[in-house]
Amino acid sequence: MTLLDAPRKAAPAAKARAAARPARRGGQVLRWTALRLLALAVLVAAWQAVVAAGVWPRVLVPAPADVWRALVRASTVHEGVRGVSGHLLAEHLAVSLRRIATGTGYAALAGVPLGLLIGTVRPLAVVLEPAVTFLRTLPPLAYLSLLVIWFGIDESPKIWLLVIAALPPITAATAAAVRGVPGDLVEAARALGAGPVSTLFSVRLPAALPEILTGVRIAVGIAYTSVVAAETINGVPGIGGMIRDAQRYNQTDLVVAGLLAIGVSGIVLDALFRGVERAAVPWRGRA
Template sequence: MTSLIDSSTPGTATSAPAGTGDEAPRAGDHPSLWRRLATAVALPLASVLVFLGLWQLAAVSGIWSETFVPPLGNVWTALVDMSTTHDGVRGYADYLLGEHLYMTLRRVFVGVTIGVAAGVALGVTMGSIPWVRRLLEPWLTFLRALPPLAYFFLLVIWLGIDETPKITLLALAALPPAAVATTTAVASTPVPLVEAARALGASRWNVLRDVVIPAALPETFTGIRLSVGIAYSSVVAAELFNGIPGIGGVVKDASNYNNTPVVLVGILAIGLSGLIIDAVLRAVETRAVPWRGKA
């Protein structure tokens, strides 16, 4: 039988003739890894460069006013001005860009933490107890269907214009995705696993802790990521009133004066920070749920 392994004499090395272009890869070379890394970096970078080029081309073409499509230089100047003290003016509205972003992230973190914790707890309860699910599911669906801006003004009437209505809005926006994902995941736990655990003498709490929750974790993490995304999309609404310092407040205030470069800087700050947070959540999910897609 012919072997696919080279049967040359042990101790001898067979190499391709120099200059043929068929040299064997050296030890430590990982062409496929480098190719994947290059692709992962090159394609997103190329798409960004193409977008920026098209934007600049549209800005200098004169088809649209600079109020609608400002040149990239104006956006860069706005970014620098918002990040430094210049001509006696500190950032935007006397706060630096980093301070605006910090306040927004703090509101999002607190609101999402409250909303996700309540949503996961509610989802576990609804998924485990059918009558609770039938009782609360219409209310959860009703809340999920409402755009956050629809009830923000009611929260302002009830809670004022300080931090409480902002955090409450973000928590209410983050709650439904986490609750729905967790409810579905818990209710979909494989019955044979539950029956096997009970046959081995596991209590109801043991089954919930050791079988149901691990089985539900992958979908729960998906719901958490959705909750963060929806909360981020609600930031501008949450910071409509008394939102400075805050990126949403900056975007709203700058739009009142048609200050498009500042609006674009705010949008970029929200979007980029959102990408970073989502990447962190995916890394945490990979570590916390290594069995996802393998079982």
């Protein structure tokens, strides 16, 4: 075999390996899915065993069947009653997700420019970073009452609470990402004649975008954990308001059903955001 024949013989092997990759990926996805389903089945079985053993009263720890019936009841019209508090479970979730999207969107609009300024202008960092850290350490319930005094009990305090909860992680992630841009890239841009503004938008921002999107994803999670606190005040419709009303009447099965709905929707939301990240920054981990 000559050197000219080697590429010809290697090409079919490379094509065969490339064709086999999707099948291997599909098999791996099936294995991981089966493992997750098995873990879920074990968890439900352990839950049912605890209920059957009577470790705690049924009013404190409902059976999986009770929670399932609560989910069905909250998602349908039964005996002339529409879901819970006049709204279906999907409607409660949709309102909460809309609040999360609005609060996180406003936080991103303010947090990304603020993080860029903190990451590039040292005097501003000295002044603004302590304020961002101060907000990041405040639990949402600590300032909810103040927001209610300022804005009343309608939508405004809920949105403001989610904005304040989501702003610090976005700002901190953006500032850290901008500072972490390799100096060689910045110096190369300057050597080619780029000014400070051009360097910021053509070099620093694209290089920092993966970490910025990670900060936004973390902020979405924080906003989701804060929405229940935001909806303790006039939160119906809303998943947090639904859970609060169920807690008032000791409807533990409905509380657990609401928590499961939050958890599952959070997993789906995070998976969607990961997909957006992969599409928006395909170079992540390759450079």
